[in-house]
Amino acid sequence: MTYSEALNWLFSQTRAGAPRGLGRIRGLLERLGHPEALFSAVHVIGTNGKGSVVAYLEAAFRAAKEAFGATSSPHLVDFRERIRTHLGLIPEGEVLEFVRWAQEERFLEPPAFFDLTTALAFRHFAQKGVRIAAVEAGVGGALDATNVLPRVRLTVITNIGEDHLETLGGSLEGVARDKAGAIRPEVPVVTGAQGVGLEVVRALARERGAPLYVLSEEELFALPTAPALPGRFQQQNARLAAAALRLLGYEEAAIARGLAAAFHPGRMQRLEYRGVPVVLDGAHNPPAARALAEEFEGFHLVFGAFPRKDYASTLGALLPKTKSLRYAWAGRGALRGAELQRVRASPYFEDPLEALEHAAAAARQEPWPVLVTGSLYLVGAVLEGLGLSAWTAPEVGP
The missing domain is CATH 3.90.190.20 (Mur ligase, C-terminal domain)
Incomplete structure (x- = not known):
């Protein structure tokens, strides 16, 4: 099997009408020995801006000389863009080996493409000694495959808008409930949500005892430098990333260098x-x-x-x-x-x-x-x- 054939097989794996849920990804990770337990994570959720926030976090982790991982989706040219560490993109050989393994397994609930990709990322992070990963959710939050992470140190909910309405409840409030459903007990949340979305996030954060930090002009969200990514809308993403990094304890110098160096292809x-x-x-x-x-x-x-x-x-x-x-x-x-x-x-x-x-x-x-x-x-x-x-x-x- 070639690398191209392995990707074709991955892309062909669908839920085939099965409901959204975490059973498939849990089954995968159990057979892999639970690699997701070997690193901590920042869980990045939202309608827009997830990938940009991950890019800012990733650049700051690099500036701090951290052993880091990062996921984003979709890829633009090469599938490997979805899974990155301080060592670079995941190697083709590792993708190929994982697909061969997955093809030989027999699952009660056959995993879909995003389940497989998420499990591959987590296994890769564990193998490469990643200490912290910036993980971008796929669709929603509560039932997204990324919501199996056991060591989330901070959740970022960028914003909540009209996307995936049919999948996530049919209304803006339904979208908000699904995304906010990934808030973990006592784990801090940083958000740029407004209106109905913010009301739902605030209520769930209060219910779960999660400290909530809402985008404002306060010092926590201040930009130490001009962000690298172009566009006025990137100011909000950079400020959310800066707040997240401060809450995680990173030094201002690393935050500034990261914000100034971030690169996110396909965004302006x-x-x-x-x-x-x-x-x-x-x-x-x-x-x-x-x-x-x-x-x-x-x-x-x-x-x-x-x-x-x-x-x-x-x-x-x-x-x-x-x-x-x-x-x-x-x-x-x-x-x-x-x-x-x-x-x-x-x-x-x-x-x-x-x-x-x-x-x-x-x-x-x-x-x-x-x-x-x-x-x-x-x-x-x-x-x-x-x-x-x-x-x-x-x-x-x-």
Whole structure:
């Protein structure tokens, strides 16, 4: 079996209609000897900003010369981006060996892709001597596979917005209850949630005796330096990370170096394509799209999305500043032309690079930047098509 064949097998593993729950991941970890018990963790939950908070934490851990782990999803170009340590991305050989092991096992509840990926990450962290990991939740909190971590030192709930509504209860309050359900007794919580979401988080934190720190102008959330990740919305993510790191006891120097060095591909990532400025961003729900649109006066838009997302509202948040629009296929399972064009008639391209070229031609006539967004999978397809690597560990100064 090749590495590519191992990934194809991983991607093909689904819940097949089974309900969400922790039984599958628990069964996996039990057979692996409970590697999740060998490191402590920061559990990062929320509608938007999870990956950015993980990136800030990861860079600060590196600055502090910590033996750390980090997970994020989805990947952009290479599956290995999902699982990282102070030593770099997980090796292909380890992924291959794990898949061979999993294929030989017989499970009462067959694990799905995210269960397998989470178990692989935890085993890798244990093998590499990780002391603390920044772990990004997948969907929700209470029933997410990452919620089996036994040694969570701090929980970050970035925000709570309209995404995965059907999966997480059908309402903003339902989403909040699912995400806040991962709050652990007496474990501190840092959050940027507002409104209904904050009310639910506050109530559950009180019920479980978890100290709650809500984003404010207080010194705990102060930024010791300008954060590396571009975009005004990144200020909140950086402040949440700074507060988390202070509560964990990290020195101000390491916090400052980490915030200044963080790198998160596919989030306001800037590059040049044939003389035209291009911004790649994985905004895939209405709150993220609204925040992204605020960063521009105008743009030529390349948009792709998946049917499980509220793509019409996401696109609607971008249209007021869109100078020209074209759609692109974002990958397996993504929406195609006829479905996207129901929102607004515009050209559709099966090849994302053809869509990028079409937008670049428009940008040469009307000089606005090209924005590629709607899905991180679309961003990844563009990066891969351009032959660019998504993930390079940032250099952290002395």
